[in-house]
Amino acid sequence: MLFSLVGDAAAALGLALDAAHSGTSWNVTEVYVAGLVPPILFAPLIGVLADRWRARRLWIVSLLAQAVALGAATVLPALHFRIAMLAVAGVFGVAASAVGFKLLPDLAGTEHLSRANSAVSVANSASGLLGPALGATAHAIWGSTALLGFDTSSFLVIAGAAVIAVPASSAQATVKSHPFRGASAGFRALRESSVIGPMLPLLIGLMLATSIEGVAGVFYIRDVVGNDTWYGYVLACWALGSIPGAVLAGKGSLKGRQGQLVVIGAGMISAGLLVAGLVPNGFVIAAAFIFAGLGNGAHNVAVRNSVHSTVPETFHGQAWAAYSAMSRASVLIGYVLGTPNAALTSRTLVIASGALPLALTLGVSFLLWRRSAGQALQVAVGEPEAGQEKRGSLSA
Structure with missing residues (x-):
């Protein structure tokens, strides 16, 4: 692979x-x-x-x-x-x-x-x-x-x-119907996921923000470090951080905390981008990218695990294709929005690429905390757990 x-x-x-x-x-x-x-x-x-x-x-x-x-x-x-x-x-x-x-x-x-x-x-x-x-x-x-x-x-x-x-018997077709009906089922499966559904605005905003930085950062970071070679080294720091992040997120001890990892990873990415924009120093940006990459690696693994565990198996292919479509669409829009212009400089756009998903991370965290607290209160006063809405839970 x-x-x-x-x-x-x-x-x-x-x-x-x-x-x-x-x-x-x-x-x-x-x-x-x-x-x-x-x-x-x-x-x-x-x-x-x-x-x-x-x-x-x-x-x-x-x-x-x-x-x-x-x-x-x-x-x-x-x-x-x-x-x-x-x-x-x-x-x-x-x-x-x-x-x-x-x-x-x-x-x-x-x-x-x-x-x-x-x-x-x-x-x-x-x-x-x-x-x-x-x-x-x-x-x-x-x-x-x-x-x-x-x-x-x-x-x-x-x-x-x-x-x-x-094996020839692996993952046989699970739905017997016309192959071009229900093309929206993948998006619906993501919305109904107990973990992914409540966090779709955050996931879309995060993909959009990193794409904005991907374009604006070409101008901003090259300006800060002074040449293409150092720019390439700084970019490599993100991938360097994401490898241990992905390894750590695959630990068996974190199996029940995938939803939390999605949010924590998003917060680390957002904070790293914000610091990179606020502090125009090559070494600081490199360190911020390693930190953001660490969160990115953990975030990506947690998203994959959450889709596998909270979306019915019969919709795994459709759900992942839908997520891929959302990702590419966000990237495409981010490329357009991330182009510097007279009103927004490259540095301003990089700062915005960190501030936007950080605000979404805090907002989604607060909403999910309130839902989880409400569910805990219902259990404490003796209401039955069966049939309770689980969309607010951060556990996958």
């Missing part, structure tokens, strides 16, 4: 660098939009397929389809064609992610699910650390064709591993 994630990050960077060298700034925008918009549009339908078709078969088909799309991009060097193939691969990438999420309890076993989600998050963090560095180096030596070829081979390797490792 890490092999493929690093390949994806490196190939996307290679195309972005090709677009930047093409002389048209909109080509860079095209690369990022192609990686976001098609998956957003198709994610709900893909989630339905993940729950209503044989998961193993759909996973293998999705992996092979990504290999075909990227292989075509490797062979034909036209920039716009390559960007189009990146979009196709992104759509099938959502399918592979949704099915992989659905298959994980079968493959890892429910007793090891938290650790498995931790390992997935560690791989994602490591790819964010290794992919850009390796991609930039390889692009300078061999160009984007080699990067696309590497990414193609990674999906072929994973597809082969899936054929061998995933």
